[in-house]
Amino acid sequence: MKKTKIFGILMTSIFLFAFCVTIFAQDAVKIDPTQLFKDKKCIACHSVDGAGIASTNPNHKAPDLSATGTKYKADFLIKFLSKEETINDKKHGMKFNGTDDEFKALTDWLASLKPADAK
Numbered sequence: 001m002k003k004t005k006i007f008g009i010l011m012t013s014i015f016l017f018a019f020c021v022t023i024f025a026q027d028a029v030k031i032d033p034t035q036l037f038k039d040k041k042c043i044a045c046h047s048v049d050g051a052g053i054a055s056t057n058p059n060h061k062a063p064d065l066s067a068t069g070t071k072y073k074a075d076f077l078i079k080f081l082s083k084e085e086t087i088n089d090k091k092h093g094m095k096f097n098g099t100d101d102e103f104k105a106l107t108d109w110l111a112s113l114k115p116a117d118a119k
């Protein structure tokens with residue numbers, strides 16, 4: 001009787017552990033960079049015409065980011081958006097605020113943006 005109980009507890013623990021791992025693993029792949037772009041307010045200053053994203057501020061002065069991938073690598077963008085690197089001697093106006101996974105998803109996406117005619 002006692003053994004069955006221990007076995008039951010053990011199986012429940014294993015099940016719960018596997019369940020948690022699955023949930024977290026799914027969370028990691030679920031990050032949508034275009035959603036982050038909106039949630040982190042990048043969209044208040046930038047548009048990404050190439051991805052069909054219009055800025056919420058029609059008078060924005062910040063550059064369109066559709067060709068970011070032709071100019072910068074993801075590693076550089078992480079530094080630039082952490083205010084550790086400059087473009088034209090200027091640091092970016094705002095620091096990215098989020099998890100490392102989100103930051104990676106966002107910068108990987110930005111670094112992949114290239115106009116259709118660019119090689």
Ligand code: HEC
Binds near residue numbers: 040044046081
């Ligand atoms: C308050 C306005 C503002 C917000 C919000 C903003 N940016 Fe910017 N960003 C700028 C401006 C202005 C520039 C042009 C360079 C400069 O003066 O810093 C720029 C430059 C950039 C560049 C380089 C573009 C190029 O072609 O040189 C990237 C990439 C970028 N921003 C990404 C982002 C991301 C990602 C976010 C959201 C996490 C964001 N920006 C939020 C204003 C903003």
